[in-house]
Amino acid sequence: MKTSQIPFRTLREAPAEAVIASHQFMMRADLIRKLGNGLYTYMPLGLRAYRKVENIIKEELNASGAMEFKPTVVVPGDIWKESGRWETMGPQMLKAKNRAEQDMVVSPTAEEAYTAICRAGLESYKQLPINMYQINTKYRDEIRPRYGVMRGREFNMMDGYTLNADDESLDESYQAYAKAYLRIFKRLGLKVIPVKADTGAMGGSGSEEFMVESEIGDDTLILCSKCGYAANVEKATCEADVAVDNEGKAQVKTDKAIEEVATPNVFSIEDMEKFFNSTPKTFIKALIYRVINSTLDLSDAPYCKDLKSTKEGNITFYPVSYVCVLIRADLDVNEAKLAGALKASEVVLAEEEEVREIAGAGHGFVGPVSVKCPIVQDLSVNDMHDAIAGSGKDGFHIKHVEPSRDYKAWINIDVRTVKAGDKCCCCGGEYHTSKGNELGHIFKLGKKYTQAMNVTYLDKNGKPAVPTMGCYGIGVDRVLASIIEAHHDDKGIIWTMSTAPYQVAIVPIKYNGKMKEVADKLYEELTNNGIEVLLDDRDERPGVKFNDMDLIGFPVRITVGDRNLPNVEIKERAKEESELVDASIASEKVTKIVKDALNALNA
Helix, strand or coil, X not given: CEHHHCCCCCCCXXXXXXXXXXXXXXXXXXXXXXXXXXXXXXCHHHHHHHHHHHHHHHHHHHHHCCEECCCCCEEEHHHHHHHCHHHHCCCCCEEEECCCCCEEEECCCCHHHHHHHHHHXXXXXXXXXXXXXXXXXXXXXXXXXXXXXXXXXXXXXEEEEEEECCHHHHHHHHHHHHHHHHHHHHHHCCCCEEEECCCHHHCCCEEEEEEEECCCCCEEEEEECCCCCEEECCCCCECCCCCECCCCCECCCCCCCCEEEXXXXXXXXXXXXXXXXXXXXXXXXXXXXXXXXXXXXXXXXXXXXXXXXXXXXXXXXXXXXXXXXXXXXXXCECHHHHHHHCCCCEEEECCHHHHHHHHXXXXXXXXXXXXXXXXXXXXXXXXXXXXXXXXXXXXXXXXXXXXXXXXXXXEEECCECCCCCCEECCCCCEEEEXXXXXXXXXXXXXXXXXXXXXXXXXXXXXXXXXCEEEEEEEEHHHHHHHHHHHCEECCEECCXXXXXXXXXXXXXXXXXXXXXXXXXXXXXXXXXXCCCEEXXXXXXXXXXXXXXXXXXXXXXXXXXXXXXXXXXXXXXXXXXXXXXXXXXXXXXXXXXXXXXXHHHHHC
8 A cells, every 4th residue: 555545644743632642643643533522533544453453353252252243233222121221321321212203222332232132033052152242333422531532432342242051151151251352462462451340330240351551541450469369449359457446456345335425516537536536447437328220129128118119121220219338437438339239320429418318417427326228337347346426416426336236237248449558358468559441341241131131041951041141342442542552652653563554664765766666666575475565655755754654653664765775774663773674685574573573462
């Protein structure tokens, strides 16, 4: 291909909105152009790189035993109502009506579509497992799209799904996808960390994210250097640490009755430390949360007898409910863990008016003894004794609180946020943190969707059974951007050999005379060797050509100039030094460079 055949223009400066390297260089190199907020068009060079990523994903998934399929992007709203996610998915889901006034959805994800499609043809256990994937366009109405294709509103995802007869089969599918993912990311030149992750709105029994460490990452990773434990902060757990008193000793149970203490102008934990002259490890922090769309059965929960529930398809949920979360005051609540435990789409701190109605007092004075909603108690409170807490009256706290004596928790679970310095739950080593970007995710969904959408098959005994399900995703655009984040310098992109739009760029100083003759010959020889080559035939100054080639990031550049002939200059983008080589052997040398690099990535 010649540059004169490609409609591209490079920019000296990136648009002001582009604040990360991948967004800046993709815009400057004309790999993408913005069409609207969160909406980007892949230009020819960008699309070539994108297809490279896509093809590697397909090759490895095909090799693992998955088969490609292609559902529609716009799907009926009815299947989302069956699954119970029509309302619970939230405002990020783009809904529409067709001319027949039927509800339609521009897919933000494809669990419902896959389940409905497979349901139509599933009859016998002999058909299981069913293992299919798609690479398709998705749309999520992000409030603040940013970072270019890293977090756009329209994006491309690989979604794989399996229907399995039992948990053992599901685990085999899950592990096969995990191995394929590791192969995919190695071939792309990305070092990933598989981490334990929260299942979120997807539901299910377990999941792992495949993360790359990145300064601009949206996720916080909790890592243990000693044993290799890795988890997203939304999922991470740590070794329990004993609640201690002011002398650092384990707290001791008291027989003293609760005592009310006037605490004027004491609102924060810091205020309490000063007033009581005590460590926050002796305080029970109480927070009222509004719970959105919980599918947990609350019928027997305290103060929930008359709570309004809604049924959508086969799913019953509570649009709004409230809980009081208790946690040791030196710790923070992990809202993702809390939402997962309550099977809710979201949890948010209640507003002042809601807090007063439920707790009888404002923020800072909420207490476990008088609160009128279910109590969710973090495990850190279990071994607390003779504690201090809010009284449920403005301007007052209470002393000598015994958790099991003075109130009863509805559920007792881990909802603490793990942080650097906490002890590893596996080996007792000390955690450290890092920022990361999620590139892939695998879920064990279980029967969440198959039960809700009435998917059955006849088992070996001829009886109806419900299959279990797995879900596996890779953000293709995000992967492409992450390659640039990991491989660039101040001049531009440094593509890995497996993902470059073209592997070699031939740059004649002037495309005429002997330089044209040598450039054309090298182009022909390399092409015949199976190398992807771009020939820069533009009538531009050499500096412009070199800057553009470095910006776009072609792995190898061959410069053909009068001064060096019969030699040509070979320069690898990732290396500082160039090399003069006789033009007669240049194609052979460059072919070896390209193939050695590909072999290393594919090994």
